[in-house]
Amino acid sequence: MGGSEVDHSKYPFIVYLYNQAEKTFCGGSIISNVWILTAAHCIKTASKNDILVFVGQGEYNLDTSKGSKVAEINNHPQYNDGTMENDISLLRLESEITGGDVSTISIDTTDVGDGVKVSALGWGYTEPSGTQASHNLKKGDMTTLSKQKCGAIDTKFTGNNGPRICVAADTGTDTCPGDSGGPLIREVGGKNVLVGITSFGTAGAGQTISVNCGGPGMISIFTHANYFKSFIDSTTGGLRQIEGSPNQEG
Structure with missing residues (x-):
């Protein structure tokens, strides 16, 4: 919710996926010509035949x-x-991604820290009580928070260079259902890099993203992509780029 509509051509690494077993949708990121990075909670126990990945589409349409x-x-x-x-979850596609209208995104390998400007992308609900996806891709700008602020709400949070990244989510911009699995990005050297994967939101005391996104005291938690680099490397065996894909500028 919040944020602004953006042109998919500026973020051609984002995809959305549909879990036909759970009747739910999520986001994901293209990290190679056949690999999609997303959140494990988007998949859960679904089989490969339950999941469809929509590549190179800026408008949400479950065709x-x-x-x-x-x-x-x-x-x-x-x-x-x-x-x-x-x-965190890695999906290998049956067919290689081709074409010039999509591209991969590199994983940010630098320290994240506190007070860092980041952006979340997705087609998630635009209202806390909503039931419909955003028709168009949206981007919300956020700022990472400190261990002192986030740790009081999420006891598993150990700092932004640990397995989780924490951002303020009570400023009018937040991730909501449907944004899960999508990318958290920032600009480094004029290019977008992948910092995290949308996971969940909470205000503590059992309040979760699904019931109170954007509410008072909310934080959003993202899986820190670089923290899990060894899992990514061992699973994929190395990442190949998409031939002819555009370079991503910020």
Whole structure:
């Protein structure tokens, strides 16, 4: 919710995926010519035949004929659906991504820190009580928070260079249902890099993203992509770029 509509051509690494078993949708990021990075809670126990990935589409449209099929699902082996720890998944597509209207995004390998300007992308609900996806891709600008501020709400948070990244979510801009799995990005050297994966939001005391996104005292939690680089590398065996894809400027 909040944020502003953006042109998909400026962020051609983002995809959305539909879980046909759960009847839910999420975001994801293209990190190679066949690999999509998303959140494990978007997949849960779904089979590869349950998931469709929509590549190169700026408008949300569940035309299943346009969905790419998944050949392999790799949820993190220590993913915990109760605590949302290790909320990361890698999907290998059946067919290689081609064409000049899509591109990969590189994982940010620098320290994140506190007070860093970041942006979340997605087609999630635009109201806390909403039931409809945003028709157009939206981007919300946010700022990372300190361990002192976030740790009081999320006891699993150890700082922004740990497994989770924390941002303020009570400033009128927040991730909502449907944004899960999508990218948290920032600009480094004039290019967008992938910082995190949208995971969940909370204000403590059991209040979650699904019931109170953008509410008072809310924070949003993202899986820190670079923290899980060894999982990504061992699962993918190396990342190949998309031939002819554009370079991503900020």
